[in-house]
Amino acid sequence: MxxxxxxxxxxxxxxxxxxxxxxxxxxxxxxxxxxxxxxxxxxxxxxxxxxxxxxxxxxxxxxxxxxxxxxxxxxxxxxxxxxxxxxxxxxxxxxxxxxxxxxxxxxxxxxxxxxxxxxxxxxxADLQVQVSTSSHSGSRELKCHSSCRLPDRSSYIWYKNGQKIQSQTSSTYSVTYDYADSYSCALKGHENYGSPPVCEFDPLYQEKTCRHTGF
Structure with missing residues (x-):
């Protein structure tokens, strides 16, 4: 790296x-x-x-x-x-x-x-999940962001509510989410040092409750 x-x-x-x-x-x-x-x-x-x-x-x-x-x-x-x-x-x-x-x-x-x-x-490197609004209603663009530049060939692992998402290996991930879902990411081979989970919610709601907030 x-x-x-x-x-x-x-x-x-x-x-x-x-x-x-x-x-x-x-x-x-x-x-x-x-x-x-x-x-x-x-x-x-x-x-x-x-x-x-x-x-x-x-x-x-x-x-x-x-x-x-x-x-x-x-x-x-x-x-x-x-x-x-x-x-x-x-x-x-x-x-x-x-x-x-x-x-x-x-x-x-x-x-x-x-x-x-x-x-x-x-x-x-400090990994963080960055969230942005997609052009498609009800979806979000997630990015596994590193505080310093990792190799372009790096393979990523995504987790939803603490469970590995088998099909995702890139640094970005588009999701249609439930307000209670949490997402986190890690670099393949370094699964124990992943990002903190993030829980997306509607700003109109006063509370946010995640199903899972860790690996």
Missing amino acids: SSCVTVIQGQHGWGVTYSSTEICALKGSTVNMSCTYTYPSWKYGRYTKVKEAFWFTKERRYQPVDLRTDSDYQDRVESRCSKKRCTLRITDLKESDSVEYKFMFITNQPGGRYTGSPGVTLRI
Whole structure:
């Protein structure tokens, strides 16, 4: 769930290239981000060796905090580096994970550290059912709206009164409704992190009563 935009940052042979600059993912899901990095192989009369390479989101006493030691990500992150390419995996995503992630590497050269900035912005999607009036009397157009852009190929699941509607897999759904019906949506494969249900009713009525208000 990412934008396929490659950004290269570098100077004098030092650089970081992120495979994506923005990623949209659902709460509870797993996300992967990756980058490659470059550096001068020889400088100041010595070969360059990488001593440390890590991802971070925050600093402590002006020093980046390796995500693998960050208590907010305990048991949820995995970082691997090989041949100047590093990947970061974060599992069980939380709303608080919606921040910017940067990659840094430190070498044996004097002042030989480099941070890829700006980094990768992760946004946690919040699904909501949006309702609009259809041109046909008595019907409504429902849209499963995400707070950030999910892949166009995403497959959706719709629920009516808590029961799955088998025939609907698109992000929009046209319904002729009963005032007591509730509707909610989720992304296929992430059914436990769907939208809150919405209950449509006639504005002339003073009360609204849904048959079902949850999954």
